[in-house]
Amino acid sequence: MTSRPMMPGVVVIGAGQAGGRAIEALRGHGFQGPITLIGSEPHLPYERPALSKEMLLDTASETIAWVRPADWYAAENVRLLLGATATSIDRDARAVSLNNGTVVFYDTLILATGASPRALPVPGGDHPRCHTIRTLEDSRSLRTHFVPGARIVVVGAGFIGLEAAAAATSHGCAVTVLEAGSRVMARGVPPRISSLYAALHRSHGVELHFGVGITAITGPENAPVVECADGTSIPADAIVVGIGVVPEDGLAVACGLAVDGGIVVDEHGRTTDPAIYAAGDVTRHYNPLFGLSLRLESWQNAQNQAIAIARNIAGQNIVYAEVPWFWSDQYGVNMQITGLPTPGATTIERGDIDGFNGLLLEMTGNRLVCAIGLNATRDLRFAKQIISLGVDVDPAKLADPGVKLADLLRELKSR
Amino acid sequence: MTDQPAGSRLVALCDVAEVTEDTPAQVDHDGEVYAVFAHDGAYYVTQDLCTHGPGNLSEGYVEGCEVECPFHQGKFNFITGAPTAPPCTDALRVWAVTVQDGKICIDPAQA
Numbered sequence: 001m002t003s004r005p006m007m008p009g010v011v012v013i014g015a016g017q018a019g020g021r022a023i024e025a026l027r028g029h030g031f032q033g034p035i036t037l038i039g040s041e042p043h044l045p046y047e048r049p050a051l052s053k054e055m056l057l058d059t060a061s062e063t064i065a066w067v068r069p070a071d072w073y074a075a076e077n078v079r080l081l082l083g084a085t086a087t088s089i090d091r092d093a094r095a096v097s098l099n100n101g102t103v104v105f106y107d108t109l110i111l112a113t114g115a116s117p118r119a120l121p122v123p124g125g126d127h128p129r130c131h132t133i134r135t136l137e138d139s140r141s142l143r144t145h146f147v148p149g150a151r152i153v154v155v156g157a158g159f160i161g162l163e164a165a166a167a168a169t170s171h172g173c174a175v176t177v178l179e180a181g182s183r184v185m186a187r188g189v190p191p192r193i194s195s196l197y198a199a200l201h202r203s204h205g206v207e208l209h210f211g212v213g214i215t216a217i218t219g220p221e222n223a224p225v226v227e228c229a230d231g232t233s234i235p236a237d238a239i240v241v242g243i244g245v246v247p248e249d250g251l252a253v254a255c256g257l258a259v260d261g262g263i264v265v266d267e268h269g270r271t272t273d274p275a276i277y278a279a280g281d282v283t284r285h286y287n288p289l290f291g292l293s294l295r296l297e298s299w300q301n302a303q304n305q306a307i308a309i310a311r312n313i314a315g316q317n318i319v320y321a322e323v324p325w326f327w328s329d330q331y332g333v334n335m336q337i338t339g340l341p342t343p344g345a346t347t348i349e350r351g352d353i354d355g356f357n358g359l360l361l362e363m364t365g366n367r368l369v370c371a372i373g374l375n376a377t378r379d380l381r382f383a384k385q386i387i388s389l390g391v392d393v394d395p396a397k398l399a400d401p402g403v404k405l406a407d408l409l410r411e412l413k414s415r
Numbered sequence: 416m417t418d419q420p421a422g423s424r425l426v427a428l429c430d431v432a433e434v435t436e437d438t439p440a441q442v443d444h445d446g447e448v449y450a451v452f453a454h455d456g457a458y459y460v461t462q463d464l465c466t467h468g469p470g471n472l473s474e475g476y477v478e479g480c481e482v483e484c485p486f487h488q489g490k491f492n493f494i495t496g497a498p499t500a501p502p503c504t505d506a507l508r509v510w511a512v513t514v515q516d517g518k519i520c521i522d523p524a525q526a
C-alpha cells in the first residue's frame with residue numbers, strides 16, 4: 001500500500017451532478033487543498049435530465065449540460081480519476097481502494113455515488129433490447145430505436161418512462177406503456193394530474209395499460225417480446241424500463257456507516273463518520289423544514305445538498321433545508337412540483353389545469369404544502385416561497401387569479 | 416430612423432409602462448428574444464434565454480438587480496449579465512438602454 005501523503009485533502013466518489021457541484025463549490029468557497037474526483041463513468045460530471053428529454057426528442061444532436069468544461073478542472077487543479085470505480089473504504093486508514101489497484105487517501109471523503117436503475121426482475125429482464133436510462137450511453141443507445149414505425153414498449157409510467165414515451169411518439173413510434181399500478185406518476189402527483197397526463201399521452205396515440213404484471217421478456221436478440229401476466233404477448237423493437245432506482249449505498253454499508261434506504265446524513269450532510277459526507281440521490285437526509293428524513297431523486301437536491309456540504313467542508317456552518325422541487329417535460333408541457341405531495345390534502349386549482357396552464361395547490365388546513373404548476377413557472381416560484389414560510393394563507397386568495405401571488409407573498413411576509 | 420446619430424441604430428423594444436420590477440417583459444425583435452428589466456428607476460436588457468438551458472429569464476423571479484431563472488433557479492445580475500448562482504456559469508449578453516419618448520430602446524448590434 002502506498003503511503004499516506006501529508007495533506008491528502010478531499011476525495012469525492014462519484015463524478016455525477018452532486019460530485020461535480022461539490023467540487024465547484026469547494027473551490028468557490030475558498031477550499032485550496034487537493035481535490036480528487038473518482039468516477040466510474042468515463043465522463044466529466046454532467047446533468048442527467050436531458051437524457052430522457054432533449055437527447056430523445058432531438059436524436060440528431062447532443063444536448064448535455066456539463067457541470068463545468070474540462071479546462072475548468074485543470075485550472076482548478078482537480079485530480080481526475082475517471083473510468084475508475086471505488087471498491088472499498090478503509091475508515092481507519094482514511095483510504096479508498098479502486099478497481100484498478102490504486103489507493104487514494106483522504107482527510108475528508110464525499111460519497112456522491114447516486115442511484116442505479118432497477119432492472120426488470122423477471123426472466124429475460126436482461127434482454128439486450130431492455131433499456132434503462134441513467135447514463136449518456138444509455139440515452140444514445142435507446143434513441144437509435146426511435147424511428148418511425150418502431151414499436152416501443154415502456155415498462156413503468158413514472159416520470160422517466162413517460163418522458164421517453166412522449167419523445168418516442170414524436171418520432172412516429174408506436175408506443176405502449178405498461179404500468180403495474182392504477183395511475184401514472186403515482187409517487188409524485190395527485191390523481192387529478194395523473195388522469196390529465198394519462199389523457200395527454202393517449203391523445204398522442206400512446207397505448208396506456210394499468211394493472212399489468214410482466215412475467216418475462218422472451219424472443220431473440222433483435223425481437224424482444226413482453227410477456228404479461230394476463231397471457232398477452234407484446235412484440236417490441238425496444239423496451240424502456242423505468243421502474244425506479246436504488247441508491248448506490250453499498251460502499252457505505254460495507255464500511256459500517258448508517259444506511260437506511262440511502263446513506264443517512266444529518267442536516268449538514270454528515271454521515272455517522274465525521275470525516276465522511278454524502279450528497280445527492282444516495283442520501284437519506286434530515287430536513288428540518290419538515291422534521292422528516294427524505295430521500296430525494298432530484299436535480300435540485302443533487303446540486304444544493306452538494307453545495308451545502310462543500311461549504312461545510314470549507315469551514316462554514318450551513319444547514320441544508322430546502323423545499324423540494326422537481327420538474328418534468330412531456331409534449332411541451334413543463335410541469336414543476338414543489339413541496340411534499342401529501343395524500344389526503346385538500347386541493348385548490350388556480351388557472352386552467354385542464355388547459356395545462358395553472359397551479360394545483362395542496363393544503364392541509366390553511367397551510368400550503370405542495371404546488372404543481374403546469375406551464376406556470378412564475379406562479380410556482382411564489383408558491384414555493386409561500387410553502388417555505390410555513391404560515392397560514394387564505395385559500396380563497398390562492399384560488400383567485402386576480403390576486404397576484406407576488407403580492408400575496410409580500411403580504412404574508414410582512415405579517 | 417433618420418434622426419439617429421450615425422453608427423447607432425436604436426430600436427424600440429417596448430413602452431416603459433410594460434415593465435415593472437416584479438414583472439420583466441419579453442420582447443421578440445428581428446429573431447432575437449430579449450428580457451427587459453426595471454430596477455431603481457432604470458431599465459436593463461438581456462438575452463431572454465438562460466445560458467444554462469431552456470429557461471426564459473423574462474419569466475423569472477426578480478430580487479434587487481438579480482433575476483432567478485424559472486427553470487433551475489440559477490441567477491444572473493441583469494445589469495452586468497454575470498452569473499451569480501449555480502448552475503449558471505456563462506454570462507448573458509446585455510444591451511445598453513436608452514429611454515426615448517417613454518420607450519425602451521437598444522442598439523441590437525451593441526451587445
Ligand SMILES: Cc1cc2nc3c(=O)[nH]c(=O)nc-3n(C[C@H](O)[C@H](O)[C@H](O)COP(=O)(O)OP(=O)(O)OC[C@H]3O[C@@H](n4cnc5c(N)ncnc54)[C@H](O)[C@@H]3O)c2cc1C
Nearest residue numbers: 014016017018040048049086113114280281297298299302
Ligand atoms: C433520465 C433522467 C431524467 C431525469 N430528469 C429529472 C428531472 O426532470 N428533474 C429532476 O429534478 N431530476 C431529474 N432526474 C434526477 C437527477 O438527474 C438525479 O437526481 C441526479 O442526477 C442525482 O445526482 P447524483 O450526483 O446524486 O447521482 P448521479 O448523477 O447518478 O451520479 C453518481 C455517479 O457516481 C458514479 N459512481 C457510483 N458508484 C461509484 C463508485 N463506487 N466509484 C466511482 N463512481 C461511482 C456513477 O457512475 C455516477 O456517475 C433525472 C434522472 C435521470 C436518470
Ligand code: FES
Nearest residue numbers: 465468470484489
Ligand atoms: S435553464 Fe436557467 S438555470 Fe437552468
